[in-house]
Amino acid sequence: MHDRRLPAIAALLVGACAHHPAPLPTPDVGLNGNWVVRQPMGDGTSRNSYFALTQRGDSIGGTIRTTQFFYRTVIGAGTADSFQITGVMRDGASERRATYTGKLVGDTLHLFTRRNAQSPMTESKAVRAPAGEGAMPARIEPPARHAVRDNGLARTPPMGWNSWNKFAGRVDDAAVRAMADAMASNGMRDAGYVYVNIDDTWEGERDAQGNITTNRKFPDMKALADYVHAKGLKLGIYSSPGPNTCAGYEGSYGHEAQDARTYAAWGIDYLKYDWCGARNIYTDAEMPAVYQKMGDALLATGRPIVYSLCQYGREDVWTWGADVGGNLWRTTGDIRDTWDSMTRIGFAQDSLARFAKPGHWNDPDMLEIGNGGMSADEYRTHMSLWSILAAPLLAGNDLRAMTPEIRDILLNREVIAIDQDAGGKQGARAWQDGDREIWTRELADGSRAVALFNRGDAPASITARWASLGVRARQARDLWAHQDVSPGSEHTATVPAHGVVLLRVTR
Ligand code: GLA
Secondary structure (H helix, E strand, O other), X not given: OOOOHHHHHHHHHHHHHOOOOOOOOOOOXXXXXEEEEEEEOOOOOEEEEEEEEEEEOOEEEEEEEEOOEEEOEEEEEEEOOEEEEXXXXXXXXXXXEEEEEEEEEOOEEEEEEOOOOOOOOEEEEEEEEOOOOOOOOOOOOOOOOOOOOOOOOOOOOOEEEEOHHHXXXXXXXXXXXXXXXXXXXXXXXXXXXXXXXXXXXOEEEEOOOOOXXXXXXXXXXXXXXXXXXXOOOEEEEEEXXXXXXXXXXEOOOOOHHHHHHHHHHHOOOEEEEEOHHHHHOOOHHHHHHHHHHHHHHHHHHOOOOEEEEEOOOHHHHHHOOOOOOOOEEEOOXXXXXXXXXXXXXXXXXXXXXXXXXXXXXXXXOOOOOOOOOOOHHHHHHHHHHHHHXXXXXXXXXOHHHOOHHHHHHHXXXXXXHHHOOOOOOOOEEEEEEOOEEEEEEEOOOOOEEEEEEEOOOOOEEEEEEXXXXXXXXXXXEEOOOOEEEOOOOEEEEEEOOOOEEEEEEEO
């Protein structure tokens, strides 16, 4: 926090030197004061960034708060005509910095920054705000730990759709209805994709009683839930344990029980709870207690609400996610629609297999299938790997505009059956030679899923030797070709570049 006494002290000093009773200068001199950049989002809300600055000589200090980040320390230098400030904050084990250059023109602070070294310089304009506006709320002590009762949900990995990967901040009521329509009519619902999940940017302000409201993009959440339910689907929503979500919208901090009741009253069936702004208040070690608070709150509503933890796999969440009431927990940072991102995440899940079980799943993030950044072979690898991993299958594409090829990938019932296997045992890597890998998953009926992955850039021959994989094979079926293959003592396939051959081997 910036030191609010400084302007007062400055005013006293100036006052003491004056020979005549002159009007006290405003404490907001030069860069001193609280500055705000208001960015209207077009949905009735605005994202405000606050720069609470103190200037002494040519040294500048203070704090910066922008979307989900609160930089507790500002290191800066220069004059009102030309200065540079760097906000510094701790984020878990790492340090985060944001640098701005700027100049004061009249009453407007012009600030220039880059999101990262590669991105272009952007300019924003800050005006004076009352002292204290945008200040971080005081810390609320996290509760003492206890085990949250299992809600009995998600006995198999959740399946559905989530708005973020395709729509991000553009999601609205109409888009959600359109996705529900598509899921009910294109076979997805009947294949098990039942959750329609609204991610970040639905939030409005809190009302006078502190109830969370929706922004203009979502005129009536209850009516939307009714619509989705009437299609035989379920509705999911998103929030953060912090004061702000990742996109800078209102989080649930200090309103956990109240928000859970609101969700239940709206008819919400699934909550994704994203760490984001909580990083400014709590340490990573406090994550379990903080997540437990919402786990308790959801249970207390009496409504079955799937609880999805999103904190990017920090703090070994797989060791405590179930204890705080979580049905699934993200194991990694955000996926992107690239081969690199998908495989970097997917093939790194090997050591987490033992933490997945019915009701409690590792979540390597949502599907990018159909978003256009990968080939059909790569998307088949994505779908196969996620199914071997017993991962949630949350489509992230525009379901209104799917090619038959993409639909066949998302709707392959034989592959979905691997993902949804009642045994709930996550698979793991069984063999690797360079770019060629074999992953297997034990299924409830004693059969095995065996995936032959070729991560290389050219087609490759891969042989699965049943004995060395510990598999007894009486029958084998290729789940993408939809064909039985002769099991023999081994199976050799030519696997396309970045592709997969997925088998179900029955003994
Ligand atoms: C984080 C999450 C994403 C998405 C965005 C929304 O980055 O990891 O999955 O929810 O926030 O702002």
